[in-house]
Amino acid sequence: MYETINSPLNYGGLTLKNRIIFAPTTLGLPWEEQVERLRRIAAGGCAMIIVGDVPVLPHGFGPSLYTKKGFAQYRALAEAVHGEGCKLCAQLHQSDADLKAMLKYIPGVMTKRISKEELRPLLNQQVSPYITGLPAEKVKKITESFGTAAELAVQAGFDMVQVHGDRMCGSFASSLMNHRTDEYGGSLENRARFAVEAVSAVRRSLPELPIDFKLVVRQEEPHYGNAGVLESELPEFVPLLERAGVTSFHVTLANHGELTDTIPPANHPAFGMEGCFLRFCDAVKQVTHLPVCGVGGLTNPDFVEEQLRTGRMDCAAMSRQLIADPDWPAKTRDGRADAIHRCVRCNRACLGGMMAHQGVHCIYEGKTND
Template sequence: MKLFEPLRINGMTVPNRIAVPAMVTRLSGEDGYVNQDVTDRYVRYARGRVGLIVVEATAVHRAKSGPLLRLCGDEFIAGHRDLARLVHDVSDSKIVPQIIHFMKVARSGWRQTIDMLSEQDIERIIGEFGDAAGRAREAGYDGIELHSAHAYTLSSFLSRRNPRRDLYDGRSLEGRLRMFGRVMTRVRQVVGEDFPVGVRFLAEECIKEGYTVEDAKLIALRMAQLGVDYISLSVGGKFEDAVHREGQPLYPYTGYSGDRCMPGDWYPPLPHAHLAEQIKQYLNARGHSLPVISVGKISDPDDAERLLAEGRADMIGMARQLLADPDWPRKVMEGRRDRILRCIYCNVCKNLDENFREVHCFLWPKGLRQAPEDRADALAPRWPAEGAGLSATCEGGQIRLVWRRADGEGVAGYDIYRAEENGEGRILEAVKSPKALDRTVLGGLAYTYYVRAYDASGHAGPPSNAVRVAVPMPDYVTEQRARHA
């Protein structure tokens, strides 16, 4: 499979095409040091054979924030060194920290914007990026990633809503690009030519008057001209449309652009793959071959493989899916894809992050801080002797499903599969107890359901009996149709 072909990025050989993009864990204290829980989280990805592990946003400066890793002083290097070493000890995975500068936010809803930065502030920020990058190299990381996405400082310069009116003038593309260019230049001076420097930026801002993929292509081209070694794409996640909650600092994933950044279960799979594809094609057509990482609701191995095989991406980034099951690469490699604990995009992880609480996955057994171990030899849950007894009733435009509890040690939950008419069965949601309500059916269509129980490591038992329900058309449609007939 193309998924398991190695990729060389400026001297770093990534063993396969699977990346876990940066995901804040909130496992560190406010002191910003790497601790055991943080280490365990990343070593777990390495044991699962994730090719490129991007460590969560790590601050280049000392500004106050909730729990967040830091590389803003030499005292932080030792913890990162241990983390990088442990990842290297267990696998050939590569590990790079994502380094971030962010501006101040207050509980009142006030936030600092980039037009409030003086020339000295800008020089200081550039220096802080360079110093943090140098520390990352000293810590033994394989490279670094510059966080130039979402609501943070570098992204705010790239934004079409950049309010500055000087050398960094938001009214021109060149003005918007200057800050990133200066940061990249400094970082290169510090880390040298042979150290991989990737960047994360937005393929679309997804805010009113924000930039779209048209600008993103040009931004990517400039990044390639500057010697960036890979591009990881995200979308949205901006302050401009964030919803302020009384007494809370603004969180940039509360508005529409936040929905787009971490698309929930109501979005189709792969909502952003076309953006990565366009940017990659634009770069390739101009002679630049730096890898482009496509991200956004990718979880199916066939979808991932197809994106690579069709040349629509160079690497596949999966954030929430790999959080749910860091063993995804190993399971696919070993032909055990039926054992993958499939992300249902419920966004419990996103809500935990928003509330500065330790980020874990809803699908894990209660109380676990890390993904459960893959117990390849454990028996999958099974249905009781009398069967699952799945039944479905249609009430008021919703389908109520009930079934018997599965047997076996450690039943962690149930995946509910649904097929529309005679289509393919896809996981609709996962629940912890044997009942569910499907509120997303359309009258006039027929649906087939079945359920599979899974254990903590994603090992699913056999499907239950299948039930088919034809949802009646609402009266107002039938009457309207009768009038037209």
């Protein structure tokens, strides 16, 4: 019944057994628990898991590819996921958070004068001056590190890398956030230079490696997202990335707004519908022949099958749905779609758990998946 969902695909040089990908997600769990969560999702039948926010520099948030412990953690994860017949992709990430600026808010957070909800916009306000003021020589060192991190990721067992096109890449690309006057600012070609250099560094280090790119699009009328590029800039931006070596695109809404915009609940005024970000896939599809992965509130197998069958997207990425029911792919494959625990996009235990520093969970936890 779901022939397209369950058909294999050459995704930018990597063969996937079906069209379902676990989207990069900050889980906020202890590492052993995170490995087991991802192993369970792999066992449920998805074709590939993208591990979010793998730092490209030796010092970053999360396990480091550069340390013996961090490298071993990633290797153990790769073995666990591969053991379930699933591919693994490392989302290479560089934060655009200004650590010095963050420090001045710590007393307010500790004394609860600044709430967690208030902290995020305060930190977002520091991004633009931070990336605008970064010395060019430091920028080049960061982009070069994407190549080194990719080499280490492959050694650790990853099958593919994704360059995180949001965060520092997206902030550099955004005319709202990037106010530089050197070769990294001004024109779109200059604002795209960070992303192009990062992809090129991976391609030089690993000429045959598939490179996915998380392509983030800023929406106007109404305005959502502050990083990334406008739809009108895609005809210039996408070919620059293709020439640098990108082999596929993972398309979504740009960040640096409200978390409930990029992780929208079912009652979101603009993104409450199934497949809420697929309009951005439509725009990207017009300017590339490379595979495109769609994301955003995908829960209904009938809807997902239709979008894949018609070529609106080539893969479907899910996060909350595979946390709600890791067996979504297996159930569609085995004719048990009526048994799927459909994500209701309430954001209570997933986004809510992350914001409360309790890790990403689901209201369905403890219930049987059969």
